[in-house]
Amino acid sequence: MIIDPKTIPVPIAYQVLTSVVIPRPIGFISSISNAGLVNLAPFSFFNAVCGEPPMVMFAPVNRNPSKDTLINVRETGEFVVNIVSREIAEKMNLTAGDYPYGANEFEIAGLTAAPCEVVRPPRVLESPVNMECKVHQIIEVSSQSWGGHLILGEVVRFHVRDSIIDKDMFVDPDKLHAVARLGGPSYSTTKDRFDMIRPVIDRANWKPRTAGICEDGG
Numbered sequence: 001m002i003i004d005p006k007t008i009p010v011p012i013a014y015q016v017l018t019s020v021v022i023p024r025p026i027g028f029i030s031s032i033s034n035a036g037l038v039n040l041a042p043f044s045f046f047n048a049v050c051g052e053p054p055m056v057m058f059a060p061v062n063r064n065p066s067k068d069t070l071i072n073v074r075e076t077g078e079f080v081v082n083i084v085s086r087e088i089a090e091k092m093n094l095t096a097g098d099y100p101y102g103a104n105e106f107e108i109a110g111l112t113a114a115p116c117e118v119v120r121p122p123r124v125l126e127s128p129v130n131m132e133c134k135v136h137q138i139i140e141v142s143s144q145s146w147g148g149h150l151i152l153g154e155v156v157r158f159h160v161r162d163s164i165i166d167k168d169m170f171v172d173p174d175k176l177h178a179v180a181r182l183g184g185p186s187y188s189t190t191k192d193r194f195d196m197i198r199p200v201i202d203r204a205n206w207k208p209r210t211a212g213i214c215e216d217g218g
């Protein structure tokens with residue numbers, strides 16, 4: 001099937017998009033208003049962007065009024081990305097309800113708000129990793145009703161649970177136990193994994209000198 005997105009209803013195009021761009025990592029974003037109102041919400045339009053400085057992005061889709069996270073992040077220029085482990089997935093889901101501005105989703109979901117080192121918003125104590133972020137840039141990508149904003153943030157502190165990181169700073173994915181978003185109400189974990197070594201290219205003929213090795217026997 002070939003689909004011209006302009007010929008189908010916007011929600012259907014959104015459904016196709018979000019069921020093929022999978023699995024999407026989830027940025028569980030805590031933020032705070034200037035008046036001190038704390039907010040927590042998940043965003044699967046989320047990823048890492050670059051390494052120097054370490055930078056992440058997430059994207060709130062438009063809503064009228066704007067999503068609380070966007071309001072707070074615009075106001076304060078700060079947010080925290082909390083990683084969602086399988087253990088707190090149901091609690092994360094509870095925070096995604098359409099609560100009125102000012103509702104404290106930490107309390108609603110029974111999650112613990114712990115202080116950060118550099119930024120004002122609290123972090124989720126039950127998350128195995130928290131990344132304190134300062135806004136780098138907010139870009140309005142589209143003002144249409146299913147449009148949205150891209151928020152880029154520089155990570156200024158990592159909090160990584162000691163039991164999941166080794167002395168060489170490798171995080172064990174089994175211990176992180178992160179969940180990702182699939183299409184509709186579906187989620188996945190990172191249990192089904194395989195390794196591939198990237199090819200080394202021989203610059204004399206631009207062919208791979210070593211082939212990628214698939215380490216799951218496949």
Ligand SMILES: Cc1cc2nc3c(=O)[nH]c(=O)nc-3n(C[C@H](O)[C@H](O)[C@H](O)COP(=O)(O)O)c2cc1C
Binds near residue numbers: 026040069095099
């Ligand atoms: C797993 C998951 C991922 C989500 N990803 C996004 C997203 O990327 N962008 C978005 O605008 N809303 C997303 N949502 C919906 C928001 O979390 C929801 O609109 C929430 O109420 C926004 O909260 P806020 O108004 O407190 O910022 C997601 C919901 C779930 C459960």
